[in-house]
Amino acid sequence: MGRKPCCDKLGVKKGPWSAEEDKMLVDFILTNGQCCWRAVPKLAGLLRCGKSCRLRWTNYLRPDLKRGLLNDDEEQLVIDLHARLGNRWSKIAARLPGRTDNEIKNHWNTHIKKKLLKMGIDPLTHEPLNKQLGSLGSASESGDDQPPATGKVAHHTATESSSQQSEAPTTVDSLLDDDFPLVGSPWPSSEADGGSSGMPAWDGESEADWLLDYHQLSVLEFGLENLFGGDVNPPLTY
Numbered sequence: 001m002g003r004k005p006c007c008d009k010l011g012v013k014k015g016p017w018s019a020e021e022d023k024m025l026v027d028f029i030l031t032n033g034q035c036c037w038r039a040v041p042k043l044a045g046l047l048r049c050g051k052s053c054r055l056r057w058t059n060y061l062r063p064d065l066k067r068g069l070l071n072d073d074e075e076q077l078v079i080d081l082h083a084r085l086g087n088r089w090s091k092i093a094a095r096l097p098g099r100t101d102n103e104i105k106n107h108w109n110t111h112i113k114k115k116l117l118k119m120g121i122d123p124l125t126h127e128p129l130n131k132q133l134g135s136l137g138s139a140s141e142s143g144d145d146q147p148p149a150t151g152k153v154a155h156h157t158a159t160e161s162s163s164q165q166s167e168a169p170t171t172v173d174s175l176l177d178d179d180f181p182l183v184g185s186p187w188p189s190s191e192a193d194g195g196s197s198g199m200p201a202w203d204g205e206s207e208a209d210w211l212l213d214y215h216q217l218s219v220l221e222f223g224l225e226n227l228f229g230g231d232v233n234p235p236l237t238y
Contacts, residue, residue, distance in 0.1 A: 013047040017056055021046060025053060026061050059100050066098035070107050078104060078112060083126040 026045035034057075035043075046053065059065075070078065074096055081092045087129035090099035095105065113123045120129050 009049075011047060017048075021048070022056070022061055025057060027221070029057060029061075059102060064098050065100070072105070073114055074099070074105075075115075078108060079116070079126070082108070142163050162238070 024044050024046055025040075028040065032043070037054040040046075040050055040053045041048050044053070048056075077096065078092060080093055085091050087105075089105045093099055093101040093104050116123045116126075121127070122129055
């Protein structure tokens with residue numbers, strides 16, 4: 001469950017305070033002192049909520065409030081407290097009598113922050129801006145000195161692949177370097193018929209038998225049986 005409302009919103013006046021309302025609130029508090037702010041509107045005869053009465057008294061009607069901008073001593077105190085407490089304006093205001101947290105916050109955003117930036121000081125960390133820029137520059141330089149690891153890996157991989165390609169012979173080279181030809185010359189080189197054309201002599205059945213044996217050997221040795229549908233003895237056509 002949430003907090004109970006400070007007053008009934010029906011019949012409550014909103015907007016700027018009038019001089020008569022300010023006088024009624026000041027007279028009541030000076031006479032009776034500060035009490036429960038929820039009961040103040042009814043006791044003082046005001047058609048305002050308790051929160052509105054509290055803020056009006058705290059920020060505008062208190063007798064000990066200081067008017068005007070913060071002086072140099074107060075600004076320096078705010079800077080020192082902000083370096084330790086950060087944006088805890090209520091705690092900072094407690095160290096400055098007569099100043100409100102809202103007033104200090106507005107003065108910080110409109111005046112003190114700009115002064116610190118002109119002096120080269122970061123308003124958040126209260127450290128010199130040149131120091132931060134120098135640390136960032138040194139970090140970037142140290143990063144540039146180291147070459148990326150991906151370049152080394154890529155170069156090493158390329159070197160290995162090139163060496164492997166140079167060491168492994170290709171299939172074409174192995175075939176060309178073979179001492180034995182794939183197909184030998186089955187014909188005798190002697191010219192039995194005495195002709196000058198250089199054609200080999202044909203010896204009838206002996207030559208035909210040799211050709212059949214050589215053809216069957218080629219099929220089995222070089223795995224060419226698939227060319228003939230698995231038949232290792234394909235028919236020969238002349």
